[in-house]
Amino acid sequence: MNLKQMVGIEAAKHVTDGMIVGLGTGSTAYYMVEELGRRVKEEQLDIIGVTTSNATEQQARALNIPLKSVDEVSHVDLTIDGADEISSNFQGIKGGGAALLFEKIVASNSNKNIWIVDESKLVENLGAFPLPVEVIPYGSQQLLNLFEENELQPKLRLIDGESIKTDSGNYIIDLHLESIDDSALKPLSSWLNALPGVVEHGLFLDIVDTVIVGREKGPETIGAIRRG
Ligand SMILES: O=C[C@H](O)[C@H](O)[C@H](O)COP(=O)(O)O
Numbered sequence: 001m002n003l004k005q006m007v008g009i010e011a012a013k014h015v016t017d018g019m020i021v022g023l024g025t026g027s028t029a030y031y032m033v034e035e036l037g038r039r040v041k042e043e044q045l046d047i048i049g050v051t052t053s054n055a056t057e058q059q060a061r062a063l064n065i066p067l068k069s070v071d072e073v074s075h076v077d078l079t080i081d082g083a084d085e086i087s088s089n090f091q092g093i094k095g096g097g098a099a100l101l102f103e104k105i106v107a108s109n110s111n112k113n114i115w116i117v118d119e120s121k122l123v124e125n126l127g128a129f130p131l132p133v134e135v136i137p138y139g140s141q142q143l144l145n146l147f148e149e150n151e152l153q154p155k156l157r158l159i160d161g162e163s164i165k166t167d168s169g170n171y172i173i174d175l176h177l178e179s180i181d182d183s184a185l186k187p188l189s190s191w192l193n194a195l196p197g198v199v200e201h202g203l204f205l206d207i208v209d210t211v212i213v214g215r216e217k218g219p220e221t222i223g224a225i226r227r228g
Pocket residue numbers: 024025026027028029081082083084094095096097098099100103
């Protein structure tokens with residue numbers, strides 16, 4: 001069993017009958033969704049899933065997990081998702097798979113958030129992983145210019161030479177920051193949020209409650225972290 005599968009299965013143990021569960025996106029969350037699908041089928045686990053991307057929706061539908069949209073539920077009990085980097089203060093970067101917008105909406109409406117990662121994702125300070133910023137196409141060149149002027153080393157994310165489109169039809173600009181001190185995260189988040197054309201960014205601050213880390217010797221659960 002690989003480390004992503006290990007934490008996916010471990011996290012699924014936190015899901016019990018009657019829960020409304022946010023289903024994350026990515027290669028680690030994939031295993032958690034597979035495990036929930038298995039439990040729905042074999043153990044008649046009674047849950048409602050709220051997906052965070054078209055890809056996860058497709059996967060969950062194929063597994064016959066009952067689904068509702070985030071707008072059809074009163075709340076989400078628990079969301080389980082992957083992450084790209086987690087700092088020693090449990091702040092995170094997400095969006096390597098371009099799903100950050102729906103992920104942040106579902107996470108912000110969840111009573112509890114669990115992130116599942118292999119141990120390579122734990123860092124002292126965030127920033128080695130490029131920070132994704134979701135922007136609407138209109139005016140995106142102006143945002144690229146602004147980020148360039150601010151020495152954030154922006155790169156428009158491409159696939160086959162074309163701008164990638166998120167599930168909402170937006171572009172992703174990746175910022176290469178190298179290392180961001182935790183004290184600079186909130187000012188950076190506020191600055192990005194205030195820019196016209198920016199829809200959302202991949203800094204997930206004070207959101208996670210528990211992290212399940214995949215280590216060679218087995219899964220390790222750390223947290224819980226109080227929300228700020
Ligand atoms: O947009 C994608 C999500 O934020 C993913 O949860 C994140 O990129 C981690 O993905 P993976 O588990 O594939 O490394």
